[in-house]
Amino acid sequence: MYAYDELDRTLINERVSEFRDQVKRRLSGELTEDEFKMLRLQNGVYLQLHAYMFRVAIPYGTLSSEQLRRLAHVARRYDRGYGHFTTRQNIQFNWIKLAELPDALADLAEVGIHAMQTSGNNTRNVTSDQWAGVAPGEIEDPRIWSELLRQYTTLHPEFSFLPRKFKFAITASEHDRAAIKVHDIGLRLHRNAAGETGFEVLVGGGLGRTPFIGKTIKPFVHGHDLLSYVESILRVYNQYGRRDNIYKARIKILVHELGIEKFAQEVEEEWLQMRDSALAIDGSVIEDLRSRFSYPAYEKLPHMPDELKKAAHDPHFEAWRKNSVFPHKVPGYAIVTLSLKPVGGPPGDATADQMDAIADLADKYSFGEIRVGHEQNLALPHVARRDLPVLWKALDKIGVATPNVNLVSDIIACPGLDYCSLANARSIPIAQELTRRFANHETANLIGRLHINISGCINACGHHHVGHIGILGVEKNGEEFYQITIGGRADEKAEVGTLIGPAVPYAEVADVIEDIVEAYLALRARPDELFIDTVKRLGVEPFRERVYATR
Amino acid sequence: MTSPLEQKKIRITGPSMVTANRTWDGVVIYRTSKHGWSADLSDAAIVRTSDEARALLTESIADDVGAIGAYIAPVEIKEAGEIRPGNLREHIRSEGVTIDLPVPA
DSSP states (O other): OBOOOHHHHHHHHHHHHHHHHHHHHHHHTSSOHHHHHHHHHTTTEEEOSSSEEEEEEOGGGEEEHHHHHHHHHHHHHHSSSEEEEOTTSEEEEEEEOGGGHHHHHHHHHTTTOOOTTSSSSSBOOOEEOTTTTTSTTOSSOTHHHHHHHHHHHTTOGGGSSOSSOBOEEEEOSSSOSSOGGGSSEEEEEEEOTTSOEEEEEEEOOBOTTSOBOOEEEEEEEEGGGHHHHHHHHHHHHHHHSOSSOGGGOSHHHHHHHHOHHHHHHHHHHHHHHHTTSTTSOOHHHHHHHHHHBOOOOOOOOOSSOHHHHHHTTOHHHHHHHHHHEEEOSSTTEEEEEEOOOOTTSOTTEEEHHHHHHHHHHHHHHSTTEEEEOTTSOEEEEEEEGGGHHHHHHHHHHTTOOOSOTTSTTOOEEOOGGGTOSSOSSOSHHHHHHHHHHTOOHHHHHHHOSOOEEEESSTTOTTOGGGSSEEEEEEEETTEEEEEEEESOBOSTTOBOOEEOSSOEEGGGHHHHHHHHHHHHHHHOSSTTOOHHHHHHHHOSHHHHHHHHTTO | OOOGGGOOSOOOSSOEEEEEEETTTOOEEEEBTTSSEESOGGGBOOBOSHHHHHHHHHHHHHOTTTEEEEEEEEEEEOTTSOEEESSHHHHHHHHOOSSOOSSOO
16 A cells, blocks of 8 residues: 655645635636536546536555545445446546535545546546556566656646546556556556666557557666656647647547657657656655555465365355456465456446445455456455455355456446446446346356457447457447447557447347357367457458348 | 537427536436426426527526536427437436446435
């Protein structure tokens, strides 16, 4: 966990007071909606179909049990008893009242949570690997650098009015769990040939209306140069990024139009002017940040304790363990993913009661720490393997132990037309139907790893472009239709999926997905060839034929 | 279901109403013929020409304190005079989400 200092606490509290005054002036009519809109957006407040939506940041996906309890409190006191975890390590409340928002923010501020820059044309919540600091083989904890960027970009005057929103993601592992290639700036911590630690910097990734995979602009930037280099990128974007057309305003369009070489040259010229400025990071700054992260006092524990050997006879426990328990860097410990994808449930939602219970379990079994992943699941990052059987029973009791992590029913979905004012079609009912179709655990296991992503409109909050199977809701003559893509992925081999054919109506989506999965099972070279690899090997044509032959 | 954000020109092809969200709490509201707002669709003022729609929208937008994001949306008028939402978006706004909420209301 990261411990906020007095400066952080003052900043957050002052922001609450400022927003309280702004809301008061809005409700009295002193501020028009036109004047207020930007102010509310910079505090994570959108207007959705039924109410205001309040987006709260969970920087680099790390939460304390105290913070999760406070989110539960906000859900219960100010909303309708639940929250929705998003694909960018935020939580959203869908039914919040504007008049009560300052009180909700004040309650969150008491535990160091805020909603600053969770919307608007500024730098957004800095996201990272949800296993940061505990993943085996990690170069170092990327949250230290995430926190540096969080502090640097928060209320940065030069980057508060960018042409469009701007998103960072950081990973320090070979396997990318932070989707860095689909962010405006993606950072991969690695070692160069000399054994020095630094960042591969990618730029211009993004989804939405015009998807692009990020391109490497610089293979290696030393940590002490990170801020100056990042600022150079932002300056070039701020200067040349389009402000006349919202659909062409993201940095990905600028990088595409200029070309990565020309863009890199512009950045390099800017960087040379500021590289040795005050932005050069002194090692003591990083050490200070590092010292503010607390790490558990792990015990020396056996890898295979008796409790685990005994529980291995229970097939239900084993199914969950094999699916939801992952290796930890410390022997005797494990990372446990909590599925927020129950059969028939809305992906990513957690009730206040579940949040409270998870916070209690985190205190008991995970040193009081919880992680939020971009796949819309939670994780307990420090679980002793001897505690897995008893933890499993407790998680199962509160409905977050569905053994479907990374399987076909572990669906990423945006809120869609049930909540969102931008959506053209519903996402959640499609996801719910698919989880019912693939509810059988043995079948899901037979299928293996398969990511389905659903977005209710082209803005792609459900990251459909990078789903192994992507589903995009569109509107045709007032009816909901869905375009299907296959072959996308969001990891270190990120790719944008390929459209398989004409959009299909709402009622046929689940049938189409079943057809695609059946085609895969028939076409795969061997039982352990993953769906994504079969598509890569064969292309989309066999799947297209299967889906449209009878339609 | 064109997003209201993309609604540029005012041209209606059937019975329509003006809807918005109440400023202080975001609740869905409808402009009434008495120049006020109601959370009940059956109270909505119905317009049938583009000129009427423009006038109703202009009057609605003028209430910047009471309502946010006013726009024109289609309705269906049933035989008995019942007003029903004219598309799925408005159906969801009027009737609520089409799924069971994680915590029953």
